[in-house]
Amino acid sequence: MSVTLPDAIAPPALKSCPPAAQPAQPVPPSPQATTDAIETIWCDADHLIRQMQYLKTDQAQNYRLLLDITAIDERQRTHRPHPNCADFTLLYHVLRPTDGKQLRVKIPLTQDALIAPTLCAVFPNANWYEREIWDMFGIRFAGHDNLRRILMPESWQGHPLRKDHYSRATERGPFVMQAATEQAEQYALRDSPALAGMIDDADDDPETMIINLGPNHPSLHGVLRLVVKLRGEEIIDVVPEIGFHHRGAEKIGERQSWHSFIPYTDRIDYVAGVMNNFPYVMGVEQLAGITVPARAQMIRIMLAEIFRIISHLVFFGTMVQDVGQLSPVFYVFTDRERALELIEMICGFRMHPSFFRIGGVAADLPQGWDGKVREFLAYLPKRLDEYQSMVMRNRIFKARTIGIGEYSAAEALDWGVTGPGLRATGIAFDYRKIHPYSGYDQLAFDIPIAQRGDCYNRVQLRLDEMRESLRIISQCLEQMPPGPVKSNHPLAMPMPREAVLHDIDTLIPHFLNATWGAVIPPGEVSTTIEATKGLNTYHLVSDGTTQPYRVRIRTPSFAHLQIIPAISRGAYLADLIAIIGSIDFVMADVDR
Amino acid sequence: MATGFFATDFGILILTLLKSLALIVPLLIGVAYLTYAERKVLAAVQLRKGPNVTGPFGLWQPFADAIKMLFKETIIPDGSNRYLFLFAPVITFGLAIIAWAVIPVNDHWAIANINVGMLYLFAISSLGVYGVIIAGWASNSKFAFLGAMRSAAQMVSYEVSIGLVILSVLVCTGSLNLNAIVLAQRHIWFAIPLLPMLVVFFISGLAETNRAPFDLPEGESEIVAGFFVEYSAMSFALFFLGEYANMILMSGMTTILFLGGWLSPIPFVPFTWVPGPIWFILKVAVCLFVFLWVRATLPRFRYDQLMQLGWKVFLPLSLGWLVLTASVLEIFGWLPHA
Numbered sequence: 001m002s003v004t005l006p007d008a009i010a011p012p013a014l015k016s017c018p019p020a021a022q023p024a025q026p027v028p029p030s031p032q033a034t035t036d037a038i039e040t041i042w043c044d045a046d047h048l049i050r051q052m053q054y055l056k057t058d059q060a061q062n063y064r065l066l067l068d069i070t071a072i073d074e075r076q077r078t079h080r081p082h083p084n085c086a087d088f089t090l091l092y093h094v095l096r097p098t099d100g101k102q103l104r105v106k107i108p109l110t111q112d113a114l115i116a117p118t119l120c121a122v123f124p125n126a127n128w129y130e131r132e133i134w135d136m137f138g139i140r141f142a143g144h145d146n147l148r149r150i151l152m153p154e155s156w157q158g159h160p161l162r163k164d165h166y167s168r169a170t171e172r173g174p175f176v177m178q179a180a181t182e183q184a185e186q187y188a189l190r191d192s193p194a195l196a197g198m199i200d201d202a203d204d205d206p207e208t209m210i211i212n213l214g215p216n217h218p219s220l221h222g223v224l225r226l227v228v229k230l231r232g233e234e235i236i237d238v239v240p241e242i243g244f245h246h247r248g249a250e251k252i253g254e255r256q257s258w259h260s261f262i263p264y265t266d267r268i269d270y271v272a273g274v275m276n277n278f279p280y281v282m283g284v285e286q287l288a289g290i291t292v293p294a295r296a297q298m299i300r301i302m303l304a305e306i307f308r309i310i311s312h313l314v315f316f317g318t319m320v321q322d323v324g325q326l327s328p329v330f331y332v333f334t335d336r337e338r339a340l341e342l343i344e345m346i347c348g349f350r351m352h353p354s355f356f357r358i359g360g361v362a363a364d365l366p367q368g369w370d371g372k373v374r375e376f377l378a379y380l381p382k383r384l385d386e387y388q389s390m391v392m393r394n395r396i397f398k399a400r401t402i403g404i405g406e407y408s409a410a411e412a413l414d415w416g417v418t419g420p421g422l423r424a425t426g427i428a429f430d431y432r433k434i435h436p437y438s439g440y441d442q443l444a445f446d447i448p449i450a451q452r453g454d455c456y457n458r459v460q461l462r463l464d465e466m467r468e469s470l471r472i473i474s475q476c477l478e479q480m481p482p483g484p485v486k487s488n489h490p491l492a493m494p495m496p497r498e499a500v501l502h503d504i505d506t507l508i509p510h511f512l513n514a515t516w517g518a519v520i521p522p523g524e525v526s527t528t529i530e531a532t533k534g535l536n537t538y539h540l541v542s543d544g545t546t547q548p549y550r551v552r553i554r555t556p557s558f559a560h561l562q563i564i565p566a567i568s569r570g571a572y573l574a575d576l577i578a579i580i581g582s583i584d585f586v587m588a589d590v591d592r
Numbered sequence: 593m594a595t596g597f598f599a600t601d602f603g604i605l606i607l608t609l610l611k612s613l614a615l616i617v618p619l620l621i622g623v624a625y626l627t628y629a630e631r632k633v634l635a636a637v638q639l640r641k642g643p644n645v646t647g648p649f650g651l652w653q654p655f656a657d658a659i660k661m662l663f664k665e666t667i668i669p670d671g672s673n674r675y676l677f678l679f680a681p682v683i684t685f686g687l688a689i690i691a692w693a694v695i696p697v698n699d700h701w702a703i704a705n706i707n708v709g710m711l712y713l714f715a716i717s718s719l720g721v722y723g724v725i726i727a728g729w730a731s732n733s734k735f736a737f738l739g740a741m742r743s744a745a746q747m748v749s750y751e752v753s754i755g756l757v758i759l760s761v762l763v764c765t766g767s768l769n770l771n772a773i774v775l776a777q778r779h780i781w782f783a784i785p786l787l788p789m790l791v792v793f794f795i796s797g798l799a800e801t802n803r804a805p806f807d808l809p810e811g812e813s814e815i816v817a818g819f820f821v822e823y824s825a826m827s828f829a830l831f832f833l834g835e836y837a838n839m840i841l842m843s844g845m846t847t848i849l850f851l852g853g854w855l856s857p858i859p860f861v862p863f864t865w866v867p868g869p870i871w872f873i874l875k876v877a878v879c880l881f882v883f884l885w886v887r888a889t890l891p892r893f894r895y896d897q898l899m900q901l902g903w904k905v906f907l908p909l910s911l912g913w914l915v916l917t918a919s920v921l922e923i924f925g926w927l928p929h930a
Contacts, residue, residue, distance in 0.1 A: 211734045233738070320891070324804065325891035396805055396890055396893060399894070573738070574808075574895060
């Protein structure tokens with residue numbers, strides 16, 4: 001499976017970022033062995049830009065997509081992965097879209113020199129990731145033009161993902177809101193257009209107006225704030241402000257046992273349920289060396305595809321409602337209800353089933369499940385046909401979405417757009433095909449693509465993808481293998497009852513697993529799946545304890561929000577709403 | 593005509609007041625039940641039930657809403673122009689009611705059967721934009737301001753094509769008197785020869801009343817509630833009532849101009865026995881249903897697309913049709929000479 005790409009384009013020049021260096025000779029990399037066989041190289045901060053430039057532009061390398069940048073506080077880590085490893089590690093994660101191959105570049109940083117050069121000039125989407133690292137770890141990026149906090153409020157003291165930062169309120173003194181604090185916080189919010197570089201003294205055009213959409217606004221799908229600079233109805237600039245839905249999922253991960261973190265993952269992309277469990281459990285399984293039985297894999301695929309349909313339905317209804325068509329959202333929620341009934345029947349829960357477990361799934365399929373699934377498979381296609389004629393062929397809807405919010409394939413890659421948003425630009429990049437996981441390679445399905453990369457394409461693609469998901473589900477239905485739904489591995493299953501009662505060698509591991517939780521062998525893995533909105537990656541670091549040392553969650557929504565300003569400038573205010581709707585994000589998925 | 597007490601000046605005043613009351617009370621009840629009908633129709637389209645708890649089939653719902661609105665606090669935002677802020681909804685609502693003075697619901701059943709009735713209606717509906725602009729400006733809110741700007745542009749643009757449509761009806765009747773316009777349709781409704789004009793008029797009516805798919809001044813998903821975003825309680829309710837009274841007015845005008853007013857659609861015996869007002873109300877109800885139906889079905893236009901439709905499609909179309917109508921009437925000698 002290979003994907004053809006458009007010719008490389010120069011990244012847009014960013015204000016005050018250093019000019020892009022010429023593609024350079026590769027710095028001799030220093031490889032690290034990893035559990036997941038993803039190539040990992042160590043490099044130092046001075047060579048970072050050249051190394052990344054090389055990885056991006058060299059024809060043989062062609063790592064066009066910057067998947068993620070994150071950091072790890074290594075100060076309390078016992079199992080250091082590499083001799084270069086210092087106090088902090090910056091982790092750059094790139095992906096080659098032609099074959100899905102991933103590569104990690106690591107930069108060691110010592111505590112007294114927490115600074116690295118910014119990557120904005122090479123990969124524009126590095127911008128927010130670097131802000132997030134500054135916010136969470138206090139690592140500075142030289143040359144970054146807007147290094148502000150992104151998830152935490154500007155007034156926050158400390159950097160939460162550092163190991164020395166408390167993780168629960170009980171670990172610090174009681175919090176009291178003083179009137180002065182409150183006022184200061186309010187003023188901090190008020191200042192953000194200026195901080196975002198939006199108010200420019202040279203440009204005090206009386207025709208322009210700054211309006212603030214959100215964090216409470218009927219069509220921003222959650223607590224997103226957009227500061228919009230308008231001339232009349234035309235958008236001059238947009239600055240998205242995020243962080244209102246930040247719940248510290250990554251920090252929580254560091255103090256949960258490996259098993260008990262699963263329910264937290266469900267809440268990250270809260271319309272996609274078990275889709276969030278998927279990369280997490282796959283990661284833990286890789287770390288622990290657990291193989292998942294075929295039946296469990298098939299059940300996982302089936303549930304994930306049902307959730308893909310659920311998520312796309314919600315997207316479709318709300319998007320169409322944002323454009324002003326009031327009725328389809330109700331039809332769509334009726335269909336979603338049918339899908340949720342299936343989920344409820346199988347998992348016992350609706351939105352957040354937490355059904356995937358390390359080594360399998362929580363329970364076998366209930367009796368009569370096939371009949372219900374078959375009913376759903378017969379029911380949905382007719383509804384999709386209706387949506388096609390009711391919405392997609394509506395002339396006003398077309399006028400509102402065709403040619404609006406367009407971006408090219410090269411721009412999409414530069415901004416780290418994946419999933420339907422990338423496929424709408426003509427690149428048939430689907431992680432299920434290009435790098436099949438959990439047995440997707442045994443199933444036949446197509447990758448719908450579109451060419452123009454506008455709002456209309458993005459909506460149309462999701463309708464088409466629902467049909468493909470139905471195809472996958474029907475194959476799961478026909479091919480569901482018999483057998484166990486959970487791997488018989490000591491880290492995944494309780495010890496056999498009989499043995500526990502008779503044999504001290506089984507009783508001790510049972511006792512440890514039940515009280516402390518499973519001890520997962522040390523190592524590092526990144527697991528990526530094609531989630532409903534794009535690539536969802538979990539980077540798990542185990543230090544050989546009962547808890548993850550670091551859980552990094554790379555979500556598609558975070559990446560996708562960054563492209564809003566680039567594609568909204570020059571559009572009308574009403575288009576901005578259509579663009580936001582068509583991007584399909586969930587704020588919990590952005591802020592985690 | 594009237595004799596005795598009702599022939600005196602004072603008597604005429606009393607009589608007019610009574611007539612107005614007889615119009616306004618049913619009108620307000622009509623508005624109240626239009627909101628109910630809207631919720632029921634939308635609910636039916638969207639596979640929901642709509643209001644069904646307050647009273648049988650939820651029929652008391654409009655009164656419950658009215659009482660709720662009455663008891664809410666009217667919030668006047670800081671920085672708003674207090675007097676204009678409160679005056680704007682009064683203008684909107686007042687104009688929506690005043691226009692009804694010339695609408696005949698049966699032969700000569702109008703409070704003021706004036707000869708320039710059509711012109712009066714046109715003048716009043718043009719003033720409607722002031723309520724919106726003042727509301728948007730006086731609120732001192734950016735969202736309201738954007739809504740008011742949109743609304744001003746929209747209402748003014750569509751007024752032009754409405755004017756031309758009305759003109760093409762007038763050349764067919766030779767009178768500005770609404771009563772005469774209806775009577776001129778005894779043989780054939782204008783809806784049939786002037787069908788394209790009916791369509792243009794109705795769509796412009798949607799725009800004129802800020803209804804979907806032209807509800808940009810409210811544009812819920814973009815500018816929250818547009819020009820009345822800052823309003824609450826009764827000041828909000830007055831806008832609401834005004835909007836719905838305007839919808840009924842637009843439907844009334846459509847009925848009079850194109851659908852033969854109170855005339856029976858089927859010109860033989862059992863149907864001609866049905867009183868005129870019943871026919872009038874039925875026709876208005878059909879138009880209103882289309883208003884609601886459109887809202888449940890169509891997405892919203894964008895601002896520039898709406899302007900394009902008004903100026904580049906409707907204006908040439910209605911102008912062309914006016915010339916065509918006038919030429920046809922002149923050539924065949926059908927012009928209604930006074």
